[in-house]
Amino acid sequence: MFVIQNALKSIARSKGRNILIGIIVLAIAISSCVALAIKNAAAESEAAGLSAVKISGSIAVDRQKLLEAVSSSAGTDEDGSMDMGSMQEIMAQYPDLALDELLGYADSDFVEDFHYSETVSLSGTDDFVAYGAEEAAEAATGDEGNMRTGGFGGGQFGGEPVPIFGNNGMSMGDFSITGYSSESAMTEFVSGAAKITEGELFDMDSSDLSCLISEELAAINGLAIGDSFSLSNPSNEDEIYTFAVTGIYAGGDTGETGGGPQFSTAQDPANLICISYPAAASIVSNSESVGTSVTDIQGYERSSALSGQLAATFVFDNKADYDSFAEELGERGLSDYYTLSSSDISSYEASLVPLENLSGFATTLLLIVLAIGAVILIVVNIFNIRERKYEVGVLTAIGIKKGKVAMQFVTELLCVTLIAVILGAGIGAAISVPISNQLLASQIEQMQTQSQEQNQNFGRPGDFSQDEGPVQSGNGSFPGTIMLNAARTDAGYIDQINATVSPAILGELIGIGLLLTLLSSLAAVVFVLRYEPLKILANRT
Amino acid sequence: MNTGENSMSLLKLENVGYRYDSGNKILNGLDYTFEKGKMYAVTGKSGAGKTTLLSLISGLASPTEGSILFEGKDIKTIDRYHYRSRYVGVVFQQFNLLPHLNAVENVTLSMRASGKKFPDRQKRAMDMLSKVDLDENIVRRRILKLSGGEQQRVAIARALSYDPSIILADEPTGNLDLNTQKDIVDIFKRMAKDEGKCVIIVTHSPEVAKESDEIYELAPFSGKAAALG
Numbered sequence: 049m050f051v052i053q054n055a056l057k058s059i060a061r062s063k064g065r066n067i068l069i070g071i072i073v074l075a076i077a078i079s080s081c082v083a084l085a086i087k088n089a090a091a092e093s094e095a096a097g098l099s100a101v102k103i104s105g106s107i108a109v110d111r112q113k114l115l116e117a118v119s120s121s122a123g124t125d126e127d128g129s130m131d132m133g134s135m136q137e138i139m140a141q142y143p144d145l146a147l148d149e150l151l152g153y154a155d156s157d158f159v160e161d162f163h164y165s166e167t168v169s170l171s172g173t174d175d176f177v178a179y180g181a182e183e184a185a186e187a188a189t190g191d192e193g194n195m196r197t198g199g200f201g202g203g204q205f206g207g208e209p210v211p212i213f214g215n216n217g218m219s220m221g222d223f224s225i226t227g228y229s230s231e232s233a234m235t236e237f238v239s240g241a242a243k244i245t246e247g248e249l250f251d252m253d254s255s256d257l258s259c260l261i262s263e264e265l266a267a268i269n270g271l272a273i274g275d276s277f278s279l280s281n282p283s284n285e286d287e288i289y290t291f292a293v294t295g296i297y298a299g300g301d302t303g304e305t306g307g308g309p310q311f312s313t314a315q316d317p318a319n320l321i322c323i324s325y326p327a328a329a330s331i332v333s334n335s336e337s338v339g340t341s342v343t344d345i346q347g348y349e350r351s352s353a354l355s356g357q358l359a360a361t362f363v364f365d366n367k368a369d370y371d372s373f374a375e376e377l378g379e380r381g382l383s384d385y386y387t388l389s390s391s392d393i394s395s396y397e398a399s400l401v402p403l404e405n406l407s408g409f410a411t412t413l414l415l416i417v418l419a420i421g422a423v424i425l426i427v428v429n430i431f432n433i434r435e436r437k438y439e440v441g442v443l444t445a446i447g448i449k450k451g452k453v454a455m456q457f458v459t460e461l462l463c464v465t466l467i468a469v470i471l472g473a474g475i476g477a478a479i480s481v482p483i484s485n486q487l488l489a490s491q492i493e494q495m496q497t498q499s500q501e502q503n504q505n506f507g508r509p510g511d512f513s514q515d516e517g518p519v520q521s522g523n524g525s526f527p528g529t530i531m532l533n534a535a536r537t538d539a540g541y542i543d544q545i546n547a548t549v550s551p552a553i554l555g556e557l558i559g560i561g562l563l564l565t566l567l568s569s570l571a572a573v574v575f576v577l578r579y580e581p582l583k584i585l586a587n588r589t
Numbered sequence: 590m591n592t593g594e595n596s597m598s599l600l601k602l603e604n605v606g607y608r609y610d611s612g613n614k615i616l617n618g619l620d621y622t623f624e625k626g627k628m629y630a631v632t633g634k635s636g637a638g639k640t641t642l643l644s645l646i647s648g649l650a651s652p653t654e655g656s657i658l659f660e661g662k663d664i665k666t667i668d669r670y671h672y673r674s675r676y677v678g679v680v681f682q683q684f685n686l687l688p689h690l691n692a693v694e695n696v697t698l699s700m701r702a703s704g705k706k707f708p709d710r711q712k713r714a715m716d717m718l719s720k721v722d723l724d725e726n727i728v729r730r731r732i733l734k735l736s737g738g739e740q741q742r743v744a745i746a747r748a749l750s751y752d753p754s755i756i757l758a759d760e761p762t763g764n765l766d767l768n769t770q771k772d773i774v775d776i777f778k779r780m781a782k783d784e785g786k787c788v789i790i791v792t793h794s795p796e797v798a799k800e801s802d803e804i805y806e807l808a809p810f811s812g813k814a815a816a817l818g
Contacts, residue, residue, distance in 0.1 A: 050702070446698070448670065582644055
């Protein structure tokens with residue numbers, strides 16, 4: 049009580065000195081508050097962003113890992129280049145997982161939903177042409193006169209309209225016909241980017257060739273609900289499939305694929321034809337049964353049968369389930385060369401980059417402010433104690449213990465610090481949201497400028513919008529497939545954070561205040577304990 | 590607790606000597622006894638060690654030889670801060686008042702430091718200050734606004750305020766005119782006679798020494814002193 053009373057009286061008496069200390073602590077508190085709020089908001093955004101959001105993931109062969117394994121084994125030639133034979137052999141050991149295997153994994157408790165689709169590529173017939181086919185034909189004529197190019201890896205073309213094969217040996221048509229296992233597999237429709245404007249959805253369980261076509265296809269081919277059209281196997285013109293239109297959809301995207309080069313009309317979202325998975329499976333099985341052997345342009349023998357590209361998606365309730373499932377896959381004996389990946393996570397992580405930068409900046413700022421603040425407070429305190437040496441002498445001479453005197457000085461500093469910290473938290477709370485959002489905006493601007501410059505360096509248009517719709521899958525492994533839930537070309541950065549001052553931050557601030565007080569008053573305590581009253585008073589005499 | 594010769598003595602110096610850190614010896618073989626209800630004068634030339642003796646008695650320094658017994662206990666063995674704050678009231682030569690406090694605050698600070706319970710500290714402080722002839726107008730002033738004599742009185746009031754059994758005063762009349770000197774000496778005498786305090790005054794003044802019950806004269810450097818009382 050004596051200590052507190054004396055401390056309060058002393059604070060009231062030495063207003064100037066305490067206001068000075070208060071201002072220093074206030075500056076430290078405001079900076080720390082803003083820095084802590086930013087750090088906290090960044091951490092919360094990072095955690096909350098994925099904890100409450102459903103995550104889609106898929107299992108694929110990790111080619112990078114496989115390549116590393118091949119190159120580290122004896123599979124290199126004398127000149128150090130990759131031994132293609134052994135590589136293909138190893139690659140062949142790890143094909144894409146079959147649906148049965150995937151369904152087995154989908155049994156896991158961690159998987160909330162599992163859906164899949166199979167895509168085949170078919171060519172148009174005389175009465176049904178692809179959207180954009182004329183432009184593509186014109187473009188191709190300027191080159192070698194064939195509109196059918198073979199994607200990234202497959203296509204050489206001659207004068208004859210011969211079948212062109214993609215990387216997987218799959219022939220390329222003008223249309224992508226995708227069979228969906230369930231409505232949830234039709235992510236574009238789920239997200240609202242595409243919408244049925246006329247007619248209705250086909251029967252998901254039926255293998256009838258009922259379909260949804262885009263408004264563009266319906267318009268250029270003059271089709272209405274109930275009409276039929278035919279498509280053929282690009283490798284076998286006699287293999288014809290007739291589809292009935294049950295619905296027409298409007299896509300959010302008209303086929304601009306984010307500025308990247310387009311190799312086939314099949315890549316145009318307008319040329320996507322949606323059917324049920326059983327229907328797609330029936331096309332593939334039928335094609336296999338009627339398939340013949342053909343020779344492609346490179347002289348390889350291939351079957352003319354259509355092959356479907358399976359895209360399977362596991363849906364998880366949250367990131368924790370996703371991680372657990374990834375672990376479980378290993379436990380269930382899935383080879384390390386297969387990995388579970390999610391564009392949701394990678395794009396979310398990309399969107400966090402500016403926020404993480406800001407958080408790093410906030411941490412550095414916090415450390416610098418604390419270090420400088422501590423030094424200033426220690427110096428001020430030492431001067432303060434030296435100035436009050438006589439007071440220490442008198443107080444100890446009249447019988448007040450040194451410990452009590454030291455405690456009084458610490459209490460004085462603590463009171464001033466606490467008041468300044470509370471004021472600082474208030475001011476910090478008021479300014480942390482606008483300041484952090486402004487800092488974040490400048491971070492994003494910097495990131496965008498960098499990515500724009502990078503794009504310009506590659507000769508691409510520099511202006512990518514932040515929120516792209518469906519675009520071509522970025523992996524290049526299967527150019528004919530349109531991934532409706534594909535990654536964005538440019539991450540939609542998180543540009544707003546709620547950097548508010550929570551009780552936890554207030555607690556941390558008070559902790560910082562206490563730490564600074566104790567640290568700086570340690571000097572005071574040491575001085576007081578060293579002083580001998582008689583010497584102080586004798587020196588004064 | 591006290592037996593035999595010590596039964597009446599409040600404070601007893603037994604063969605007390607003091608040597609500075611530098612090695613110079615200033616006090617040697619002092620055997621003094623101080624009792625309640627008496628006023629003592631410690632005299633001696635400058636440099637004889639009067640102030641040092643006062644520091645030893647007040648517990649601000651420890652004797653390098655011998656021991657000082659307070660109520661039969663060596664003050665080395667007791668908490669000297671506690672001893673200083675409750676049992677000894679010191680009037681320093683330089684007063685040692687806190688300049689940023691006024692007279693009343695200086696007095697009540699010592700009362701609070703003693704840890705003793707007083708029904709009304711403010712009133713007691715005012716009473717003590719009026720006892721040393723300081724009026725209400727003066728006691729509300731900051732110490733630096735007071736004259737030397739007034740500061741002297743505040744220092745005395747402070748030393749008396751918490752009712753210590755020993756009152757030590759270092760040249761308490763050094764800054765005062767003759768009339769005031771007499772007043773102050775009268776106050777000390779009253780403290781000894783009426784209130785049974787043990788008053789020890791270090792002084793140069795023969796007039797003050799004459800008023801005391803006993804005089805201890807310190808001889809410089811030799812360490813010898815004679816009880817003349």
